[in-house]
Amino acid sequence: xxxxxxxxxxxxxxxxxxxxxxxxxxxxxxxxxxxxxxxxxxxxxxxxxxxxxxxxxxxxxxxxxxxxxxxxxxxxxxxxxxxxxxxxxxxxxxxxxxxxxxxxxxxxxxxxxxxxxxxxxxxxxxxxxxxxxxxxxxxxxxxxxxxxxxxxxxxxxxxxxxxxxxxxxxxxxxxxxxxxxxxxxxxxxxxxxxxxxxxxxxxxxxxxxxxxxxxxxxxxxxxxxxxxxxxxxxxxxxxxxxxxxxxxxxxxxxxxxxxxxxxxxxxxxxxxxxxxxxxxxxxxxxxxxxxxxxxxxxxxxxxxxxxxxxxxxxxxxxxxxxxxxxxxxxxxxxxxxxxxxxxxxxxxxxxxxxxxxxxxxxxx
Amino acid sequence: xxxxxxxxxxxxxxxxxxxxxxxxxxxxxxxxxxxxxxxxxxxxxxxxxxxxxxxxxxxxxxxxxxxxxxxxxxxxxxxxxxxxxxxxxxxxxxxxxxxxxxxxxxxxxxxxxxxxxxxxxxxxxxxxxxxxxxxxxxxxxxxxxxxxxxxxxxxxxxxxxxxxxxxxxxxxxxxxxxxxxxxxxxxxxxxxxxxxxxxxxxxxxxxxxxxxxxxxxxxxxxxxxxxxxxxxxxxxxxxxxxxxxxxxxxxxxxxxxxxxxxxxxxx
Amino acid sequence: xxxxxxxxxxxxxxxxxxxxxxxxxxxxxxxxxxxxxxxxxxxxxxxxxxxxxxxxxxxxxxxxxxxxxxxxxxxxxxxxxxxxxx
Numbered sequence: 147x148x149x150x151x152x153x154x155x156x157x158x159x160x161x162x163x164x165x166x167x168x169x170x171x172x173x174x175x176x177x178x179x180x181x182x183x184x185x186x187x188x189x190x191x192x193x194x195x196x197x198x199x200x201x202x203x204x205x206x207x208x209x210x211x212x213x214x215x216x217x218x219x220x221x222x223x224x225x226x227x228x229x230x231x232x233x234x235x236x237x238x239x240x241x242x243x244x245x246x247x248x249x250x251x252x253x254x255x256x257x258x259x260x261x262x263x264x265x266x267x268x269x270x271x272x273x274x275x276x277x278x279x280x281x282x283x284x285x286x287x288x289x290x291x292x293x294x295x296x297x298x299x300x301x302x303x304x305x306x307x308x309x310x311x312x313x314x315x316x317x318x319x320x321x322x323x324x325x326x327x328x329x330x331x332x333x334x335x336x337x338x339x340x341x342x343x344x345x346x347x348x349x350x351x352x353x354x355x356x357x358x359x360x361x362x363x364x365x366x367x368x369x370x371x372x373x374x375x376x377x378x379x380x381x382x383x384x385x386x387x388x389x390x391x392x393x394x395x396x397x398x399x400x401x402x403x404x405x406x407x408x409x410x411x412x413x414x415x416x417x418x419x420x421x422x423x424x425x426x427x428x429x430x431x432x433x434x435x436x437x438x439x440x441x442x443x444x445x446x447x448x449x450x451x452x453x454x455x456x457x458x459x460x461x462x463x464x465x466x467x468x469x470x471x472x473x474x475x476x477x478x479x480x481x482x483x484x485x486x487x488x489x490x491x492x493x494x495x496x497x498x499x500x501x502x503x504x505x506x507x508x509x510x
Numbered sequence: 511x512x513x514x515x516x517x518x519x520x521x522x523x524x525x526x527x528x529x530x531x532x533x534x535x536x537x538x539x540x541x542x543x544x545x546x547x548x549x550x551x552x553x554x555x556x557x558x559x560x561x562x563x564x565x566x567x568x569x570x571x572x573x574x575x576x577x578x579x580x581x582x583x584x585x586x587x588x589x590x591x592x593x594x595x596x597x598x599x600x601x602x603x604x605x606x607x608x609x610x611x612x613x614x615x616x617x618x619x620x621x622x623x624x625x626x627x628x629x630x631x632x633x634x635x636x637x638x639x640x641x642x643x644x645x646x647x648x649x650x651x652x653x654x655x656x657x658x659x660x661x662x663x664x665x666x667x668x669x670x671x672x673x674x675x676x677x678x679x680x681x682x683x684x685x686x687x688x689x690x691x692x693x694x695x696x697x698x699x700x701x702x703x704x705x706x707x708x709x710x711x712x713x714x715x716x717x718x719x720x721x722x723x724x725x726x727x728x729x730x731x732x733x734x735x736x737x738x739x740x741x742x743x744x745x746x747x748x749x750x751x752x753x754x755x756x757x758x759x760x761x762x763x764x765x766x767x768x769x770x771x772x773x774x775x776x777x
Numbered sequence: 778x779x780x781x782x783x784x785x786x787x788x789x790x791x792x793x794x795x796x797x798x799x800x801x802x803x804x805x806x807x808x809x810x811x812x813x814x815x816x817x818x819x820x821x822x823x824x825x826x827x828x829x830x831x832x833x834x835x836x837x838x839x840x841x842x843x844x845x846x847x848x849x850x851x852x853x854x855x856x857x858x859x860x861x862x863x
Contacts, residue, residue, distance in 0.1 A: 204634070
């Protein structure tokens with residue numbers, strides 16, 4: 147088993163190619179740029195195409211086209227770039243065009259953008275949050291599966307650490323062939339047949355069938371597909387020593403790695419601390435958070451590198467059944483790139499100790 | 511209005527097809543599913559779309575093409591054609607078409623957009639697609655207004671042209687200058703064919719059909735992006751009677767946006 | 778009135794017509810005219826055919842509502858006010 151020291155961005159790019167992605171379009175923006183670079187070199191050898199789009203608007207437009215033409219396609223950026231893509235992401239859900247959107251985020255201030263969507267109308271997107279390069283490969287494959295199955299964009303959230311941390315990775319084998327084009331997709335051939343196919347955010351009602359676009363019926367159909375998608379995806383979280391935890395930390399992505407280390411440190415000191423790490427940010431693992439909180443906890447502490455966004459989903463999971471606090475004071479990113487020097491395990495364990503004295507058994 | 515019919519003019523029956531004749535034109539062309547549509551009386555867009563569909567039939571591309579529609583009045587035809595259609599968002603058609611052609615290079619991928627969709631919302635899209643030399647055909651139906659919203663200023667509205675935002679007529683001091691899209695694209699080296707047609711009379715319709723055939727021929731020869739701008743009438747958005755629209759096009763629109771072939775790499 | 782030569786004819790989908798006049802002005806021999814009082818079921822006046830069509834299809838090419846089928850007779854016919862087509 148040979149291994150190679152590889153940059154996280156390359157692991158992300160390789161994961162996409164191995165998941166069947168054969169079209170990628172993007173615009174450089176730190177810390178997403180290296181994924182774009184690696185896709186530019188990784189795709190051509192497998193017959194794929196990577197386009198350096200002149201704007202994020204064009205990048206996601208190109209992905210629309212490639213995906214509707216039956217290709218597994220993806221785009222990406224960081225928060226700001228994804229803000230420019232929101233209209234196309236929202237309407238892709240109505241058009242039934244699935245693709246993967248990668249956010250190599252700066253910090254975690256894009257949680258709402260990813261989980262609530264920054265676009266318009268009644269749409270949702272599944273959101274997956276790997277906490278390191280190794281988990282990326284598994285989740286990226288799932289992301290493309292979900293996008294194809296639900297014909298809906300899927301967001302994968304990475305960050306600066308994941309992008310620029312070099313890891314020792316087993317050299318992957320042969321790149322698998324991408325799946326065939328889905329039946330609904332367009333390849334031109336139904337033209338002139340009297341039943342030419344249509345892919346449109348306005349619906350697929352053809353005039354020849356005696357109907358025009360019927361937006362009410364189409365939007366109800368989309369709402370039904372969204373209900374099925376919501377029910378059809380199992381919310382997932384990693385649970386670390388939550389059975390008897392007095393303080394249950396909730397954290398995702400790289401911040402969860404810090405939380406994991408803090409749990410180990412505090413457990414070694416005899417403190418009963420646990421961690422719930424959401425893997426699917428949407429649908430949010432409410433049951434796991436509720437179970438961990440009901441088990442024994444005094445308090446649920448949501449550790450985020452933002453001013454407090456995922457905390458809303460934790461509150462919705464608990465509906466007041468346990469106290470919830472946010473641990474963001476020292477995590478607000480003074481670097482503005484999600485790599486604040488004050489984000490350390492020591493700082494986190496110190497603040498958890500305070501919580502223990504306030505909420506734990508040895509609370510005075 | 512057209513002067514009324516003189517009294518006593520003989521009216522011949524025109525409801526039954528003759529048997530001792532050959533048919534030279536049908537109601538709807540093969541690739542238009544249904545003739546009836548809700549676009550305004552005197553609208554030029556169905557005429558232009560008919561010319562495009564006739565061109566595609568002529569070149570035998572029906573089962574080897576894909577239309578990427580923009581959003582505007584012409585969207586009425588996005589679910590009314592017997593060719594595969596991918597509906598794009600406002601302004602994004604050239605980018606969406608890029609994604610298609612990159613993965614299916616053998617297809618004749620073309621966009622159908624209005625001037626509002628292409629020249630206002632999506633100008634960057636078509637300029638970059640041209641500079642990249644994407645092997646697609648971009649059709650811009652130019653009536654100098656946002657028709658679907660009832661006749662508002664676009665970047666191609668000509669000086670003096672009345673719109674909802676330029677009630678007294680567009681003047682450069684207040685509303686800026688029109689842009690000549692075909693001329694802009696003709697300077698970009700990634701293009702294989704650039705022309706501007708019009709549908710305000712039968713002669714121009716025939717001329718425009720030739721441009722469309724040449725544009726798709728250039729595309730099939732992989733000469734880069736082909737662009738055909740087609741001046742279309744919009745009596746509603748020009749606030750004039752339908753029968754005055756063809757002349758208005760010639761005088762008010764075509765005066766700034768001249769009809770003709772601007773560039774062709776066809777040998 | 779001497780006999781007139783008629784080389785072709787059209788079938789007009791009267792219900793599809795929106796009375797926009799484009800065909801009237803496009804018709805080279807000038808044999809199309811708009812009704813004055815009559816309207817179709819949608820309330821639009823519509824085009825009618827007179828004597829002298831050449832089957833040139835200009836009307837079909839400029840019609841925004843696809844109202845015309847155009848035909849050319851195998852043999853040109855002649856028409857007279859008294860006897861109609863002979």
